[in-house]
Structures are given as C-alpha cells and as structure tokens.
Amino acid sequence: xxxxxxxxxxxxxxxxxxxxxxxxxxxxxxxxxxxxxxxxxxxxxxxxxxxxxxxxxxxxxxxxxxxxxxxxxxxxxxxxxxxxxxxxxxxxxxxxxxxxxxxxxxxxxxxxxxxxxxxxxxxxxxxxxxxxxxxxxxxxxxxxxxxxxxxxxxxxxxxxxxxxxxxxxxxxxxxxxxxxxxxxxxxxxxxxxxxxxxxxxxxxxxxxxxxxxxxxxxxxxxxxxxxxxxxxxxxxxxxxxxxxxxxxxxxxxxxxxxxxxxxxxxxxxxxxxxxxxxxxxxxxxxxxxxxxxxxxxxxxxxxxxxxxxxxxxxxxxxxxxxxxxxxxxxxxxxxxxxxxxxxxxxxxxxxxxxxxxxxxxxxxxxxxxxxxxxxxxxxxxxxxxxxxxxxxxxxxxxxxxxxxxxxxxxxxxxxxxxxxxxxxxxxxxxxxxxxxxxxxxxxxxxxxxxxxxxxxxxxxxxxxxxxxxxxxxxxxxxxxxxxxxxxxxxxxxxxxxxxxxxxxxxxxxxxxxxxxxxxxxxxxxxxxxxx
Numbered sequence: 001x002x003x004x005x006x007x008x009x010x011x012x013x014x015x016x017x018x019x020x021x022x023x024x025x026x027x028x029x030x031x032x033x034x035x036x037x038x039x040x041x042x043x044x045x046x047x048x049x050x051x052x053x054x055x056x057x058x059x060x061x062x063x064x065x066x067x068x069x070x071x072x073x074x075x076x077x078x079x080x081x082x083x084x085x086x087x088x089x090x091x092x093x094x095x096x097x098x099x100x101x102x103x104x105x106x107x108x109x110x111x112x113x114x115x116x117x118x119x120x121x122x123x124x125x126x127x128x129x130x131x132x133x134x135x136x137x138x139x140x141x142x143x144x145x146x147x148x149x150x151x152x153x154x155x156x157x158x159x160x161x162x163x164x165x166x167x168x169x170x171x172x173x174x175x176x177x178x179x180x181x182x183x184x185x186x187x188x189x190x191x192x193x194x195x196x197x198x199x200x201x202x203x204x205x206x207x208x209x210x211x212x213x214x215x216x217x218x219x220x221x222x223x224x225x226x227x228x229x230x231x232x233x234x235x236x237x238x239x240x241x242x243x244x245x246x247x248x249x250x251x252x253x254x255x256x257x258x259x260x261x262x263x264x265x266x267x268x269x270x271x272x273x274x275x276x277x278x279x280x281x282x283x284x285x286x287x288x289x290x291x292x293x294x295x296x297x298x299x300x301x302x303x304x305x306x307x308x309x310x311x312x313x314x315x316x317x318x319x320x321x322x323x324x325x326x327x328x329x330x331x332x333x334x335x336x337x338x339x340x341x342x343x344x345x346x347x348x349x350x351x352x353x354x355x356x357x358x359x360x361x362x363x364x365x366x367x368x369x370x371x372x373x374x375x376x377x378x379x380x381x382x383x384x385x386x387x388x389x390x391x392x393x394x395x396x397x398x399x400x401x402x403x404x405x406x407x408x409x410x411x412x413x414x415x416x417x418x419x420x421x422x423x424x425x426x427x428x429x430x431x432x433x434x435x436x437x438x439x440x441x442x443x444x445x446x447x448x449x450x451x452x453x454x455x456x457x458x459x460x461x462x463x464x465x466x467x468x469x470x471x472x473x474x475x476x477x478x479x480x481x482x483x484x485x486x487x488x489x490x491x492x493x494x495x496x497x498x499x500x501x502x503x504x505x506x507x508x509x510x511x512x513x514x515x516x517x518x519x520x521x522x523x524x525x526x527x528x529x530x531x
Contacts, residue, residue, distance in 0.1 A: 128381050
C-alpha cells in the first residue's frame with residue numbers, strides 16, 4: 001500500500017531547506033521600464049535594514065570615546081570601515097541575487113555538514129553578542145527616559161518580541177519603511193546636536209585623511225591609544241551578521257533568472273540602495289565622533305557609558321559652547337539622545353531576528369517562528385546583563401555604569417572571531433565563475449579590493465584580540481592576568497587560523513561543482529516516506 005505523499009504537518013521547530021526567508025522571497029514586484037528614481041525607490045529598503053547594523057548601540061561608545069580622546073584623528077577609520085562595508089555588502093547582495101542562495105546556504109552547500117554546524121554555532125554567538133549590546137542600550141534608554149529600574153528594564157526588552165509579532169503582520173515593505181523612519185530619527189538627533197556645537201569642519205575633513213598617527217600605539221589617553229581606538233571602531237562597524245542578512249533580503253524583489261539583464265538591473269539598484277543607506281550610517285558614526293570632540297570639552301566626560309553621556313548632555317559644565325548650554329538646561333539634548341538610543345535598539349531587534357532565521361535555516365536546515373527565535377535569543381542574551389547588574393548592585397552608580405559598558409564592549413569580541421568566516425566564503429564564492437557566471441563574478445578591482453579588505457580586517461581583528469581579552473580582567477589587570485590573556489588570545493588565534501584553513505580547503509575542493517540549491521519542504525518529507 002502506498003503511503004500518503006502529502007507534506008506532514010509542521011511542528012514549531014521543523015526542517016527547512018527552501019528559498020532564503022521563503023515567506024518574503026521574491027514577494028515584491030518591481031515594474032520595468034520605469035525612470036531611475038522610481039525604480040530605485042522600489043528597490044530601496046534592504047539597504048536600510050543592513051545599515052542598522054552599522055549604527056547600533058555597539059558603535060556609539062567607540063566613536064564618541066574615540067573623538068573625546070583623539071579629536072578628529074579617527075575620522076579616517078570610520079570612512080575606511082564604511083567603504084569596506086560597501087564593498088562587502090555589494091558582494092553579499094550580488095551573491096544572493098545571482099545564486100538565489102544566501103551566504104549561509106551557499107557556504108553550507110560547499111562545505112561538510114560538521115563544518116556547517118561549527119560555523120552556525122560561531123555565528124549564533126556573534127548574533128548573541130550583538131544582542132547583548134542591544135539589551136544594554138534599550139534597557140538604559142528605558143531607565144533614562146522613564147526611570148524604570150535597570151533589572152525591570154532588562155526584562156521589558158524581552159517583550160520587544162511583541163513588536164516583532166506585529167511587524168510580521170504588516171508586510172515586509174512596511175517593515176523597511178519603519179526601519180528607515182527610525183534611522184532618520186537617529187540621524188536627526190545627532191545632526192541637531194552637532195549643528196548646535198559648531199564643530200571645526202576643517203579639522204573634520206582633515207581627519208578623513210589617514211596618517212601614520214591613525215594606527216599608532218601612542219599616546220595613551222584614558223587607557224586607549226589610537227590603534228586600540230581604531231580597532232574598536234572597525235570591530236563595531238563591520239559585523240558578520242550583516243553579510244548573511246543582506247544576501248537573504250536582497251532576494252525579496254522578484255527577479256526573472258532566465259533574463260541576465262533583469263538580474264543585472266537588480267544587482268545594480270540593490271547596490272545603489274545599499275551604498276546610499278551605508279552613507280547615512282557613515283554620517284551617523286561621524287556625527288557620533290564629532291559629538292565626542294565638539295559637544296563636550298576635551299576630557300570632560302569621565303564616564304563614557306550611555307549613563308555618563310546622558311548626564312553630560314544636561315551638564316553645562318562639560319559642554320563646549322553657549323548655545324549648547326542653553327539647550328541643555330531644558331533637558332532636550334539628553335532626552336533626544338535617549339530616544340535615539342531606544343530607536344537604535346529597536347531597529348537592531350528586527351534585523352537580528354531575521355539574521356538568526358537565515359543562519360539557522362542555511363547552516364542546519366532548521367526553522368522556527370520569528371517570535372520564538374527572538375524570544376530564545378533575547379532570553380539567553382539578558383542572562384549576562386542581569387548577572388552584571390546583580391553583581392554591581394551594591395557598587396557606586398559610576399562603577400555600575402562602567403561594568404555595563406565593559407560588558408557591552410567585551411561582548412563584541414565574538415564579532416572578531418566570526419568575521420573572517422563570513423568574509424572569506426563570500427569573497428571566494430563571488431570570485432567563482434561556476435557560482436556567478438562570467439558576467440557577475442567579481443571584476444579585477446573588486447577582487448583585489450576584496451582580498452585586501454578581508455586580509456586587513458582579519459589581521460587587525462586578530463591584532464586587537466589580546467587587548468580585548470585583557471579587558472575582561474578589568475581596568476587594572478595584574479602582570480599574571482596580562483600574561484594569561486595573551487596566552488588565551490594566541491590559542492584562540494591558532495584555533496581561528498585552523499578553522500579558516502578547514503573552511504578554505506572545503507570551499508576550494510568544491511570550486512568546480514555546482515551545488516544543489518535547495519529542496520522544498522514537501523520534497524524532503526516525501527523522500528523520507530517508505531513505499
């Protein structure tokens with residue numbers, strides 16, 4: 001007797017190996033034969049979701065502190081990071097559009113099952129590390145705006161899953177519009193505060209040109225030198241999860257894959273969208289650094305945490321000019337800062353959850369509802385934040401603030417671990433003629449720029465790893481702790497290099513094979529039935 005071949009009823013967590021973000025894949029039709037601006041408008045949106053990751057709470061502290069300590073010296077680092085981001089995101093979008101696979105799917109299709117699981121775990125850690133920064137940012141914003149105790153504020157951040165549930169009902173195009181609006185809120189707040197401060201624009205533009213001092217090991221100001229400040233900005237700016245996300249959401253526009261001109265048009269306008277939105281992110285990060293220089297008196301902000309910056313924006317003694325002082329007395333500057341912080345956290349909530357689904361489906365072919373995915377990730381992420389709050393409950397407010405700030409900065413260490421494992425496969429696959437075809441594989445200048453960026457970012461992240469490990473031991477580590485931190489860092493670097501070699505070898509072996517893209521869920525269930 002032949003058994004029923006119809007797909008089984010799906011469980012809450014179930015097998016999935018279909019198109020990336022299947023519910024929205026190819027869901028938005030873009031009319032042809034429209035003018036440039038109308039067409040660009042229809043393709044605009046995915047770039048905004050990607051740009052969110054370049055202006056999340058993890059970026060704020062590094063940029064503002066860099067400005068406080070080194071004036072406009074690190075402006076060039078923000079510019080270089082943004083240009084590299086544009087290049088990597090272009091390749092990520094192109095991979096998704098041309099191959100019809102996101103980065104996680106494409107990597108898994110060309111590597112072994114065991115390596116796929118390892119890469120999935122690494123990427124999950126990176127997403128959770130990003131989520132810790134979002135928890136801290138959102139909880140502090142709630143505390144500053146509504147005076148909600150931090151412990152309660154941390155728990156409240158869990159309920160942003162309700163926001164996500166609401167957004168899943170309104171359609172992806174509306175989600176893109178909401179994200180753009182939140183970005184504009186952040187941009188307006190910092191543009192307003194910087195405009196009031198009358199910065200030295202000549203110094204700003206001079207800072208865009210890198211010099212030997214930009215990556216120097218001295219001077220040391222506030223426990224930071226230019227090199228560590230630059231590494232902090234790079235680490236907070238270029239994040240691995242954005243590459244997975246962009247390769248997935250670039251497929252939301254309907255494309256005729258039998259028409260190479262239609263594919264080329266989608267790649268071109270997706271690149272325009274990405275570069276425009278990342279330019280906004282560059283402006284926001286630049287404004288943050290300029291705030292550190294122009295809004296506050298040099299060295300006046302002793303507490304670089306979000307609490308300290310909020311207080312400083314209402315303290316006339318640390319502000320740099322009369323106009324700012326007059327506005328600060330009304331409380332407007334600090335309130336706007338907290339509103340922007342809350343907007344940044346909510347933006348990252350949306351993109352982090354989508355990325356989590358992309359990597360889970362791509363690497364291990366498992367799927368769960370977005371609300372459950374968000375709930376699990378957020379509950380895990382709040383644990384270290386709650387532990388930090390509890391352990392410092394009897395300390396002074398400044399010590400509590402510093403502990404949370406340190407936790408947020410230290411959580412970004414996982415991003416340095418994972419970044420090479422998203423960049424290298426991306427570059428190798430977009431260089432691959434079999435994967436991309438003659439028309440869409442990387443041109444010579446993209447290939448050279450790509451390899452330079454990947455190697456440079458990997459080396460810089462590894463170079464900064466010992467200092468990141470030392471930071472876990474507090475502000476004044478002992479000689480034995482420094483020695484231990486270096487040993488741990490070097491062991492981690494050896495592990496990363498070994499895993500990178502494994503990844504490259506797997507990808508190289510499969511370079512001439514055309515991977516099977518995916519099967520539908522129905523096919524999987526049908527093939528697993530006995531006749």
